Amino acid sequence: MADQLLDKVRDAVEGQIDFEGQRLAELITTVLLGASGIIAFLVGFMAQDIYLTLYISLGGTALTFLAVVPPWPVYKKNPIPWLSPHTAVSGFNINVDGKKVG
């Protein structure tokens, strides 16, 4: 019971996502941060107000953190079907260099 609880806590803190999710997260980081920087400069320059630039770029960064850092379900759509340890022990013949493993 305690072990299960600890596992859940560790999973939540680590927040692992799958490989496709990692590709997506990388893309979203680049696009959101880059766009917020460009928009911040353009809007600030048009309005001739440097505070606007500061606030827009900080807001864009906060949004990026919110979108990318938590392990949202979008990033977990393609889980890898790992072999379970149980099946490995019970029945498969796995040969490594002629030796029987598992």
Next chain:
Amino acid sequence: MHSTVVRVQNVFGFFTTVAFCVAAVIALSVIVNPQSPSASVQLRNVQVVRGRPHYYSYKKEEYAHIKFNLDTDLSTLFNWNTKQVFLYLKAIYPSSKPNTPPSEAIIWDAILPASSAPNHQNYYIHPNPKKSQTKKPSKNKNAKSKAKRDESPYPRGELHLQNQRPKYQITDITGRLQNRTDVVLELGWNVQPWVGALVWANKVDFGVWEGLKGGVSERFKFPEIKTKKEGDLGTEKGGEKNRGKPA
């Protein structure tokens, strides 16, 4: 990007890159902003008196007390990236030894804030000829500072000072100033941006930035020492706190 910590590091790392690039573009963007500063400086009155550098000093030195008229239009120096402009008036006179560069000494200065700068006690308050000098102390501190900010009768960067007293009396390293010739007053400034390079006053055009027009007085002479002090030799004291002291 597989775990939370790695994603935090990645996002923050790219954020610093973006912030640096945006700052660099802002710093470069000001060169498309046209500048056409102009100024005129006139000498009103100059006296040389003998005095001591401080109360316990045995040494007597000669001090020049220079009054001047100053009219400037520096409003084009304030672009979106300007935080404040440090404006100063130098007295420049040839050195007493040959082959040494002329001496320069600041007799007056002011910090002109941009509208985006938060209020500060050391910002210059333009004297208002229309209002009387006596002010009622206001209880509301915010309202007071706001009112002070809006007190200048002229738009930002425009100064019209008549018979202005200096903030600093000047002396020479030799301690002798009387009968020096070829003295000029010259206006200088330092534009301090939010991000980017500090820019000093210059006389040459650079792209859409025109050089300073005027800003130098005619040549004059430091007179002989007056044995009897004449007129008002006080230095300027005004609304800003720490006036004449390091901020």
